[in-house]
Amino acid sequence: CSAGSARSSTxxxxxxxxxAPAPEASTGWSTTTGATVGEGNSAIxxxxxxxxxxxxFLHGVNENLDLxxxxxxxxxxxxxxxxxxxxxxQGVMRLNLIKQDLISLGLEFAPGPLLYFAxxxxxxxxxxxxxxLGIHVHPSVNVHAAFDLPLWxxxxxxxxxxxxxxxxxxxxxxxxxNLALTFRLRMGPTINISGFTYAAYTLNAxxxxxxxx
Numbered sequence: 104c105s106a107g108s109a110r111s112s113t114x115x116x117x118x119x120x121x122x123a124p125a126p127e128a129s130t131g132w133s134t135t136t137g138a139t140v141g142e143g144n145s146a147i148x149x150x151x152x153x154x155x156x157x158x159x160f161l162h163g164v165n166e167n168l169d170l171x172x173x174x175x176x177x178x179x180x181x182x183x184x185x186x187x188x189x190x191x192x193q194g195v196m197r198l199n200l201i202k203q204d205l206i207s208l209g210l211e212f213a214p215g216p217l218l219y220f221a222x223x224x225x226x227x228x229x230x231x232x233x234x235x236l237g238i239h240v241h242p243s244v245n246v247h248a249a250f251d252l253p254l255w256x257x258x259x260x261x262x263x264x265x266x267x268x269x270x271x272x273x274x275x276x277x278x279x280x281n282l283a284l285t286f287r288l289r290m291g292p293t294i295n296i297s298g299f300t301y302a303a304y305t306l307n308a309x310x311x312x313x314x315x316x
Contacts, residue, residue: 134161134313135275136237136283137209137245139169139199148285150311154179157309159195169197175215180219181229181255181265182305183293189219191229207237215256227257245275251289263297267305281315 106200132140134148140163148159155177161169170192175191193215201208211233219225231253251269256262278284289307 125135132163132239133207133245133275134159134283135235135273135287135311136245137199137207137235138202138237138245139163139167139197139209140315142166145316146313147316148311148313150285150287150309152309153306155189156183157191161195161197166201169195169203171195171197173215177219180221181217181253181293182267182269182289183303184306185221187219187221189217191215191217191227193229193231200314205239207239209235209237211235217257219257223260225257226259227255227263230254232255243277246272247275248272249287249289257297261297263295265293265295267293269292269305269307271307275313283313285309285311285313287311 109249120123132138132144133145134144140146142163142165144163148161150237152155155175157173157175159171159173161171163169173193173195177189177191178186180187180189193211193213196211198210199207200210213229213231215229217227217229231251233249233251235247235249240246241278251267253269254265255265269289269291271287273285273287276284287307287309291303291305292302294302
């Protein structure tokens, strides 16, 4: 009888034991992975490092689309190791292509004018496009892998064209549900065509803070 009671108690405890928790979904917004900031939400991202510093404003038009603007001050020409000051003002479009609990895939396009001040003024156009695969590895951590083609054209003082081919990744750590620390790293060659063709090593390494308003 006592053995039967013991078995019954064991079964009751097993039935009452909570099931193993499922992996938690992300905070629901992101400024650096393939996810968007969410419909009706707005967020800012401030970044500093090489080749400069930037501020980005994003607004969620719907669950799959962010629109916004970015202002950048660079001291290295488009991530190359030429120390020349410059400015960029870009529109930003972030489109979520795949969004699941643990992964997201997004496309970003950020066209806009650029200026660099190397003796004479270089004026041109930035046409960067990139794909980002985000992975939600922890309730407060996203990591990502990325492939970027931050194309640019210069019209003055001579006509030139740059084709950077960059690979990299990064991390996004949520201190609070509306506040995240970010790190992004991209590297690879830039194929530069300006009278003659050559390749230059290119690096983007930026730490930042993302804040959902």
